[in-house]
Amino acid sequence: MKKYLSSIFIILSVPGFFLTESMAQSTKKPNIIIILVDDLGWGDVGYHGGNIPTPNIDRLAKQGIELNRFYTAAVCSPTRAGLLTGRYPDRFGLRKSVIPPWSDFGVSTDEVFLPELLKAAGYKNRAMLGKWHLGHVALKYHPLNRGFTHFYGHLNGAIDYFTHKREGELDWHNDYNSSYDVGYSTDLIADEAIKNIKSYQAQSPFFLYIAFNAPHGPLQAKAADLKRFGYDASKPVFANGGKEGYEGRGNTKQQTYAAMVNNLDENIGRILATLSNLKLDENTIVLFQSDNGPAPNEAGSSGILRGKKFTQWEGGVRVPAIIRWPNGFKGGWKSEQVTGFIDVLPTILAAAGVKQRPEKPLDGIDVLPVLQQKQSVINRNFFLGDGVLVNGEWKIFEKLEPNAGPKRASDLLYQIDKDSSEKNNVSAKYPDVFQDLKEKLAPFDAIKAPLEVAGFDVGKKGFVAPKEWKVAGFR
Known part of the structure; x- marks a missing residue:
């Protein structure tokens, strides 16, 4: 008996032994990385048949779960x-417009953000x-x-990729200080x-947004x-x-945009390779998603979907999205669950074992x-705004x-699981369905902040940006 127990002890003490390593990994809270990209369209990724090479994003899709029905707001x-x-x-009053540089709006401090909840969880x-892009004046x-x-990074949107300026002033920061990093x-x-x-790995778990x-x-790419x-x-x-x-404009918008997306893919690949090299990838949740569909007239593609950014057509609000967590669930499949941006916080908290809620x-x-394939689908209605x-x-x-560009008729109904391109209005064919959904929609449309x-242009005339976008200057 002693010999038997001794043998077990020797096996379990071998460094890197698979069983003990897996058991140890499973007891740790996962690291969390959310990769949010800006205005990337449904048809801009290889795994959706896009023409721009995105091998690293495509590999992530094969390793993780494709979130095929992932929705966002129509703007960032x-x-x-x-x-x-x-x-x-x-x-909290932020659906129809972004926060422009000349705005004093910010997301209310009564709202609790995800990192505040993760702090309490270690x-x-x-x-x-x-x-x-969630408030910069205070x-x-x-x-x-x-x-x-x-x-x-930067407080505003639409900065110059090389000078890091917005409205003529440097908008690049390291904590509260201006950053003069070149690149x-x-x-x-x-x-x-x-x-x-690399710095945080010794103090896991960590959260990167x-x-x-x-x-x-502006469309700008490296030479x-x-x-x-x-x-x-x-x-x-x-x-x-x-x-x-x-700086950085190519011969065409399409060429420049393709170069930008390909560079983005390479950098995402660098991040994923770092996780792999440090053996952190198994217990790191990686969520990849775009913030909305492609901008009109800037070479992005909605693929098979109708519409672009600023609209609630599928091409404006249904985006490429992938989630991978090898220790938490099996990858290599496509989910048709209706989900989206508002589900990120509760899902991440559940995966991390965080009980606290706002x-x-x-x-x-x-x-x-x-x-985790414990449930096939969660039936729900998802409000896309307006x-x-x-x-x-x-x-x-x-x-x-x-x-929405060209005006469209009201009272539209699509059987979206069979008509993702939104070609056939079936409101006349299914009046009871339309009426039922109209009643379910009413409480959401009634929300008032x-x-x-x-509006985007309110306050623009005569605006002068603060020196290096120093937040303290607005106090």
């Missing part, structure tokens, strides 16, 4: 806000890297006052992510990336609508049971949608 600030709060952005390091809106322990913003954000992973500004305009897509220096660069030119009720749901609701089978447009962000 609302998506970011909903992702970090688990609540529809309508509840996540010591919680970094926000890249594009913030320190109370700064990432370091919303639960993050580190911030590296292409996509590269710099990935560099910082890799640096943070990596919000790339690519491939959002080496442009050359891979046929750039010819002897030919002119694409016209910029009469505006002052930006006092205000969440709109998002925990979809972990579906990801009179639009979608569920597993149907999608209703109850009224005219502002900013005490304060709403003003």
Whole structure:
């Protein structure tokens, strides 16, 4: 008997023994990495049949779970806000517009952000890297006052990729300080992510929210990336609508955009390779998603889907999304669960074993049971804003949608599980379904926030940006 027990002890004590390593890994809280990209369309990734090479994103899709019915808001600030709060952005006045540089709006400090909840669960390091876009005029809106322990990136959207300026002033920061780092913003954000992973690994678990500004305009790519897509220096660069030119424009928008997306993919690959090399990938949740569909007139593709950014057509709000967590669930399959940006917070908290929830009720749901294949589907209605609701089978447009380009008729119903391109309005064929969904939509459309962000151009005239976008200057 002693000999038998001794043999077991020897086996279990061997360094790296598979059983003990797996058991140890399974008891640890997972590291969490959210990779949010900007204006990447459904048809811009290889695994959706896109023409731009995205081998690293495609590999992630094979390893993880394709979230085939993942929805966002139609523009970026609302998506970011909903992702970090688990609540529809309508509840705090941020659905129809982003937060422009001249706005004093910020997401209410009454809203609890994801990193605040992770802090209480033992996540010591919680970094926000890249594009913030949730408020910049007061320190109370700064990432370091919303639960993050580190911030590296820009407060506004649409910065110059090389100078890192917005409205003529440097918008690149390291915590509260200006950063004068030189380089292409996509590269710099990935560099910082890799640096943070290496630094934080000894104090796992950690949380990284990596919000790339690519491939959002202005369309700018590095010379080496442009050359891979046929750039010819002897030919002119694409016209910029009469505006002052930006560094990094290729011969065409399509060429420049492809170079940007390919560079983005390479940098995502660098981050994933770092996790693998450090043997952190098995117990790291990686969520990849776009914030909305591709911007009109900037070379992005919605693929088979109808519409683009600013609209509630599928191409504006249904985005490429993948989640991978080898220790938590099996990968290599495609989920048809209706899910989206508001579900990120409750699902991440459940995966991390975090019991605490905000006092205000969440709109998002925990979809972990579906990801773990313990439940086939969770039936739910998902509000897409402005009179639009979608569920597993149907999608209703109850009224005219502002900013949708060519006007469309109201009272639209699509059997969306069979008609993802939204070609056939079946409201006349299924009047009872339409009426039922209209009644379910009404409470969402009735949401009113005490304060709403003003229209994009309100306050623009005469605006002068603060020196290096110093937040303290607005106090």
